[in-house]
Amino acid sequence: MTSSAIMASGLKKAYKDKVVLDGIDLDVRAGTTFSLLGPNGSGKTTTVNVLTTLLKMDSGTARVAGYDVATETKKVRSSIGVTGQFASVDELLSGRENLQLMADLHHLRGGEGTKIVERLLERFDLGESADKRSSTYSGGMRRKLDLAMTLVGRPKIIFLDEPTTGLDPRSRRTMWNIVRELVADGITIFLTTQYLDEADNLADKIAVLNEGKLVAEGTPEQLKRQIPGSHVQLRFGGVAPLDAAVRVLPGSTPDQESLILRVPSDGGNKSLRALLDRLDEYAIEVEEFTVHLPDLDDVFFALTGHSDAKSESTTEVIAR
Numbered sequence: 001m002t003s004s005a006i007m008a009s010g011l012k013k014a015y016k017d018k019v020v021l022d023g024i025d026l027d028v029r030a031g032t033t034f035s036l037l038g039p040n041g042s043g044k045t046t047t048v049n050v051l052t053t054l055l056k057m058d059s060g061t062a063r064v065a066g067y068d069v070a071t072e073t074k075k076v077r078s079s080i081g082v083t084g085q086f087a088s089v090d091e092l093l094s095g096r097e098n099l100q101l102m103a104d105l106h107h108l109r110g111g112e113g114t115k116i117v118e119r120l121l122e123r124f125d126l127g128e129s130a131d132k133r134s135s136t137y138s139g140g141m142r143r144k145l146d147l148a149m150t151l152v153g154r155p156k157i158i159f160l161d162e163p164t165t166g167l168d169p170r171s172r173r174t175m176w177n178i179v180r181e182l183v184a185d186g187i188t189i190f191l192t193t194q195y196l197d198e199a200d201n202l203a204d205k206i207a208v209l210n211e212g213k214l215v216a217e218g219t220p221e222q223l224k225r226q227i228p229g230s231h232v233q234l235r236f237g238g239v240a241p242l243d244a245a246v247r248v249l250p251g252s253t254p255d256q257e258s259l260i261l262r263v264p265s266d267g268g269n270k271s272l273r274a275l276l277d278r279l280d281e282y283a284i285e286v287e288e289f290t291v292h293l294p295d296l297d298d299v300f301f302a303l304t305g306h307s308d309a310k311s312e313s314t315t316e317v318i319a320r
């Protein structure tokens with residue numbers, strides 16, 4: 001049976017007269033990845049701070065690992081791990097020393113602590129640099145060490161606050177794989193991110209936060225289905241083939257300046273083939289053929305009116 005790892009109802013938080021969270025409800029199933037997606041300043045970190053007991057909410061209720069965040073802070077804290085944008089790594093210490101320090105803080109004495117530290121160094125591929133000062137580590141290594149430090153306490157729920165902001169694509173992928181492994185081990189992940197592709201790749205469920213309110217919630221597929229944006233773009237070498245295509249492709253929208261024709265399509269093989277056959281039938285030459293499937297970027301834009309969330313495009317360009 002799946003149960004809720006995190007439940008929140010009517011979370012509100014304001015700084016003076018600035019409302020930052022305006023009645024947030026959350027239900028995160030145990031053993032899943034939940035992503036809170038939102039642009040800069042939308043309230044993601046504030047939500048994490050409330051749920052991790054670092055910040056008191058003004059009103060509402062929240063339970064994490066079954067404990068009340070307002071009255072059972074110690075129990076909440078012992079069930080969770082938190083890694084933030086500002087890692088808790090002590091730069092003067094080596095990777096091994098940082099991990100050992102965490103083992104000591106969790107009272108893992110002697111052999112047990114050492115065993116866990118060695119296992120984590122190996123798991124996170126930090127063995128070779130284990131005895132180097134962590135100030136010499138790359139951004140990706142530091143994030144990995146930070147997460148490894150969190151795991152020393154064997155948390156059931158991990159809050160990852162923008163874990164890949166500022167990382168290069170390779171380090172991001174490594175971090176994503178680590179997150180997947182943690183979930184496979186039964187850990188619940190609460191992930192905040194500004195990256196649409198990150199939420200798309202990792203999350204079982206996404207909630208979109210905008211100006212302190214949840215504006216949408218669902219699986220990545222459910223969110224994408226809300227936006228009927230799929231279409232094909234055809235670029236022509238001149239006005240004559242563009243006009244000819246408009247005549248034979250009903251529902252299409254031409255842009256005379258860029259010589260681009262936008263044709264509604266579900267993007268499936270069958271309809272793409274039919275479209276190309278029709279162009280061939282009328283001997284209309286196309287310079288470029290692009291399939292645009294709606295992605296979370298479209299969803300995000302439609303819901304928030306912002307396009308400042310970052311994503312890798314899912315647009316496929318087929319030059320003819």
Ligand SMILES: Nc1ncnc2c1ncn2[C@@H]1O[C@H](COP(=O)(O)OP(=O)(O)OP(=O)(O)O)[C@@H](O)[C@H]1O
Nearest residue numbers: 015018020038039040041042043044045046047194
């Ligand atoms: N201590 C504070 N005092 C006053 N305003 C604050 C405080 N902390 C946060 N805010 C404001 O609350 C809003 C939400 O901030 P928050 O850090 O939760 O957003 P975020 O979605 O995590 O943004 P980012 O992606 O930039 O980290 C912002 O407008 C921020 O300026």
